[in-house]
Every structure is written in C-alpha cells, then in structure tokens.
C-alpha cells in the first residue's frame with residue numbers, strides 16, 4: 210500500500226486496514242472499566258490513568274494508531290541465522306526476507322497473517338554500537354552480549370508523521386536520520402521513539418503493511434544461500450516432525466521488567482504511546498513483585514495484538530534487607546538492565562497421547578536439547594486454568610520463551626500460584642548464572 214492508497218480504495222490492504230479500525234474487539238469503555246487485581250496503585254496513578262486515556266481520544270491517537278504490527282529483536286553480529294533457526298524450532302515464526310541497511314541485516318519473519326511479524330536486526334560488524342549497546346554495557350550480565358536486546362513493538366498507524374507530531378507535543382521523543390547509527394529506526398514509513406527511560410524499549414509506528422519489507426525501501430534485498438538457509442529449514446522441519454505445528458501458536462504476551470519505583474511511570478508512558486488499556490495488576494506476595502497487564506481493546510484474540518506485561522518488585526533493592534523478602538525482579542534489572550524478560554507463545558488447548566499439549570511440546574523439545582527452567586506449572590483438571598513453563602533464555606536474544614496453555618477456555622491472564630513459581634524458577638537461573646549460562 211503506497212502513498213495515495215487508503216483503506217477505502219485498496220482492497221488488498223484490507224487486513225492492514227482492519228488492524229487500525231478493528232471493531233470486533235472487547236468493546237471496553239475505558240471511562241467506566243475497573244482494572245482487575247489487588248495490586249494497589251498510588252493516587253498519582255489513579256489520577257493520571259483516566260487523563261492519559263482522555264488525552265489519547267482528544268489528541269486523536271486512538272484513531273491514528275491500531276494494533277501491533279511487529280516485534281523487533283536485535284542480536285549480536287554472527288547470531289542472526291542461528292536465532293532464526295532457534296525461532297523456527299520453538300515457535301511458528303518463519304523466515305521470509307532479508308534486507309540490508311548500512312549497519313544491519315534486517316530479517317523479516319511471519320506466522321499467521323493476522324499476527325504481528327517478527328523482525329530480527331543483526332549488526333554487520335562485531336563492533337557496532339548504538340544506544341542499546343551502551344545500555345547493555347552498564348549491566349554485568351548484559352555486557353558480554355553487547356547488542357542482544359529486545360528493541361520494542363511496532364504498531365500500525367495511518368501516518369507516521371502525524372503520530373510523531375501528536376506525541377512530540379506530549380514530550381515523547383522520536384529518532385531521526387543521523388541521530389542514531391541504524392537507519393532502520395528512522396524511515397519515511399517507519400518511525401521509532403527513543404529508548405524509554407523506564408523500560409529501555411522503543412515503540413515503533415508503521416504506515417504501510419509489513420507483509421514484506423519492500424515498501425519500506427530499506428536498501429538491497431539479500432537472498433540467503435543454501436548453506437545459510439538450510440539450518441533454518443531443518444529446524445522448521447523438526448518443529449513439524451515433533452508434532453508442534455498447529456499446537457504452538459502465536460504470541461500471547463510479552464513481559465518487560467522494570468525497577469520497583471518506576472512501575473507506574475512505565476505503564477502510563479506506554480499507555481500514552483499506544484492504544485492499549487490497563488487490564489489490571491496482581492500482587493505476587495511470595496516473589497515480592499507485581500504483574501501488571503496492558504492489553505489491546507480492539508482484538509478478541511490476544512495473538513493479533515499481544516498483551517504487554519510489566520513486572521516490578523514491590524520494594525526497591527536497597528530496602529529489601531529490612532524485610533528480607535525475595536527480589537528476583539529487582540535482581541534481574543540490576544543484572545541485565547530494564548528489558549523484556551520473556552515472550553509467551555500460546556499452546557492450543559487439548560491433549561495428544563494422553564499429554565496436555567504444553568506437556569507434549571516441552572517433552573519433545575527437551576528430547577531435542579532445548580533446556581527449560583523447572584517444570585510445567587499449573588494443573589489442568591476439570592476447572593479452567595493455565596499451564597505454563599519458561600525455557601532457558603536464548604543465547605542469541607537473551608529472551609526466555611514461555612509456553613502457555615489456556616485449559617478449558619481460561620479467560621484470565623495468569624494465576625498467582627503459577628506466576629510465583631515461574632518467577633522463582635527464573636530467579637534461580639539468573640542468580641546462579643553469573644554470565645556463564647549464556648556462553
């Protein structure tokens with residue numbers, strides 16, 4: 210869809226248009242919606258959340274910006290192809306295209322056309338440096354992986370320049386050509402914010418469909434040679450032969466970890482930039498943390514525009530010894546910096562060979578050498594519930610993959626017991642790793 214085409218005159222852009230104007234969503238009235246959960250917010254948050262929603266409507270952001278178009282992950286030089294193979298084995302995302310910009314290879318991956326794309330950035334040299342590299346360098350467990358970092362989400366919009374004009378008036382900063390080394394972040398039809406001080410993530414906006422990266426005019430397209438593509442194709446074939454195809458579905462949510470004192474700012478800033486709503490927040494007492502969920506009101510199926518979760522410790526690290534509670538979230542942020550912690554893939558609800566699908570997926574992946582943290586948590590009996598597990602973090606992206614099966618149509622977003630067990634398992638890993646696990 211190029212300049213001059215609109216949702217009205219280009220039937221081929223129907224899916225993209227729907228993603229902006231989707232009407233089959235949850236029909237949430239944000240003026241009356243009461244967030245779920247027992248995590249108490251400060252009066253500051255309660256006062257400003259409705260003001261953020263009102264400003265979005267008044268300024269037009271809710272009309273300009275739609276659902277999630279893509280997730281962007283950067284890996285270190287030399288890790289791109291191996292990460293694409295890892296993704297093909299573990300989930301539904303498949304390599305589609307590779308483009309070359311001045312500093313990076315840009316890989317496009319896709320799964321179901323209705324789900325966001327996945328974009329993997331790989332620097333062309335080992336000494337590439339930008340803002341992400343400098344953030345990574347400050348943290349002990351991130352520094353050995355200078356460019357491995359989840360970058361952020363890209364949202365469909367009607368006009369990137371209109372979104373910039375609107376949000377810059379609200380003190381959101383964008384990246385322009387020449388201000389950052391990687392030209393991918395500042396394209397005429399694709400625009401990214403500067404890294405958030407609260408999450409170290411960017412938000413991107415795109416005003417063309419992302420079925421291909423050709424409309425972005427990035428530069429030259431690269432065709433992978435057979436030797437480069439073979440491991441990716443073999444991983445996809447193994448995914449099929451292990452019976453995972455159609456069982457491991459799209460992205461349910463992503464969870465970012467922030468400092469205890471920045472929880473409310475991180476959420477309110479995100480809700481300033483994207484048309485999501487604060488679904489609710491739960492206190493996970495055992496892990497001294499809270500899980501805070503934002504979702505798109507425009508979709509009935511999370512996989513079309515995944516939920517964005519924020520996890521924060523309840524108390525900052527320097528106060529923690531007073532009560533001597535666990536603090537895995539604060540430890541993670543101190544070790545890796547504020548960053549995305551995991552991406553959760555939905556597993557279809559059902560059984561194969563007497564095993565719940567999530568148990569089957571984990572068993573088959575484990576048999577082929579994929580390591581997991583602890584066991585599947587949650588019971589699926591006759592009650593609706595969730596079964597979940599964390600993989601070990603990727604050696605390429607540092608991201609954990611979560612598999613989640615919603616048994617009996619479980620509608621909630623998580624269970625407190627599961628989150629406590631998962632957080633504890635990840636905390637053991639991160640506490641004991643000290644940089645060795647990801648070698």
Ligand SMILES: [Fe+2]
Pocket residue numbers: 462464551553611
């Ligand atoms: Fe999760």
